[in-house]
Amino acid sequence: MTIAPPPDTILQFTDVSLGYGxxxxxxxxxxxARKGQVVALMGGSGSxxxxxxxxxxxxxTAQRGRVSVFGQDIAGIGSEPLRKLRQRMGVLFQQGAxxxxxxxxxxxAFPLREHTRISEGQIHERVLEKLDAVGLQAAAHLRISEISxxxxxxxxxxxxxxxxxxxxxxxxxxxGLDPISLGIAARLIRDLTDKLNCASVLITHDVAESxxxxxxxxxxxxxxxxxxxxxxxxxxxxxxxxxxxxNGEPDGPIAFHYPVSPAYTQWLEQRRGRRP
Ligand SMILES: Nc1ncnc2c1ncn2[C@@H]1O[C@H](COP(=O)(O)OP(=O)(O)O)[C@@H](O)[C@H]1O
Ligand SMILES: [Mg+2]
Numbered sequence: 335m336t337i338a339p340p341p342d343t344i345l346q347f348t349d350v351s352l353g354y355g356x357x358x359x360x361x362x363x364x365x366x367a368r369k370g371q372v373v374a375l376m377g378g379s380g381s382x383x384x385x386x387x388x389x390x391x392x393x394x395t396a397q398r399g400r401v402s403v404f405g406q407d408i409a410g411i412g413s414e415p416l417r418k419l420r421q422r423m424g425v426l427f428q429q430g431a432x433x434x435x436x437x438x439x440x441x442x443a444f445p446l447r448e449h450t451r452i453s454e455g456q457i458h459e460r461v462l463e464k465l466d467a468v469g470l471q472a473a474a475h476l477r478i479s480e481i482s483x484x485x486x487x488x489x490x491x492x493x494x495x496x497x498x499x500x501x502x503x504x505x506x507x508x509x510g511l512d513p514i515s516l517g518i519a520a521r522l523i524r525d526l527t528d529k530l531n532c533a534s535v536l537i538t539h540d541v542a543e544s545x546x547x548x549x550x551x552x553x554x555x556x557x558x559x560x561x562x563x564x565x566x567x568x569x570x571x572x573x574x575x576x577x578x579x580x581n582g583e584p585d586g587p588i589a590f591h592y593p594v595s596p597a598y599t600q601w602l603e604q605r606r607g608r609r610p
Pocket of ligand 2: 383
């Protein structure tokens with residue numbers, strides 16, 4: 335018998351393993367995001383954070399376990415139901431590419447034109463409202479080449495929320511932002527979550543910023559879920575991995591150096607042999 339998740343569970347991973355081909359990136363991952371929550375997924379570079387996001391959107395299927403979104407198992411779902419599910423999600427990709435031949439307004443209007451049949455007047459209102467939410471209403475007429483990198487990320491955010499999704503996935507939204515923009519972006523994610531009453535999944539390695547806005551934090555590393563809890567619980571944790579991650583220390587259970595393998599040793603010996 336399977337126990338139904340509580341009705342406000344938006345995203346749920348149950349004992350999930352993920353990878354590419356024969357290669358497993360993460361094993362035994364169980365996590366959830368509920369309505370109104372900001373959930374942070376943290377881990378070092380290459381630990382599998384974007385892979386988790388791809389599993390949540392159904393871009394990749396789990397090697398084992400169950401991924402469910404809005405109470406529906408995402409594995410084996412047809413392409414049409416999957417398209418419907420995705421319409422209820424907003425995704426801000428790491429490289430949130432904007433259409434450079436469209437202006438700011440049209441970039442944000444794009445999903446509305448693509449997925450709804452609302453009137454031009456409603457599109458106008460909705461787009462300006464979302465641009466206002468990210469502080470860029472008066473930039474609506476600008477070309478993408480006329481805005482800064484930080485502004486472009488905010489336009490991508492406005493586009494990700496324009497369909498008023500129930501689940502928003504952010505992949506490293508703070509990357510490349512200056513400290514002020516970073517604080518604003520974090521506040522924005524919290525405010526949008528509260529206003530839309532959606533679930534937000536925040537993928538980041540920025541401890542300070544995510545701890546100020548997250549309700550729950552999951553840390554991945556070494557191919558598995560290493561720790562989870564509220565920011566307060568993790569801050570008080572004595573777990574050496576958690577301490578190392580929070581303090582950014584080079585020495586600890588997380589190795590800085592990529593491990594030496596027989597293939598590497600063989601490669602090195604061959605090179606040595608070739609040298610005069
Ligand atoms: N499309 C892919 N095919 C094969 N391996 C991949 C692919 N994408 C990512 N990987 C591998 O999966 C691991 C995790 O990558 P990723 O999820 O992008 O990490 P993160 O987002 O935490 O930096 C890395 O070892 C990476 O090389
Ligand atoms: Mg990534």
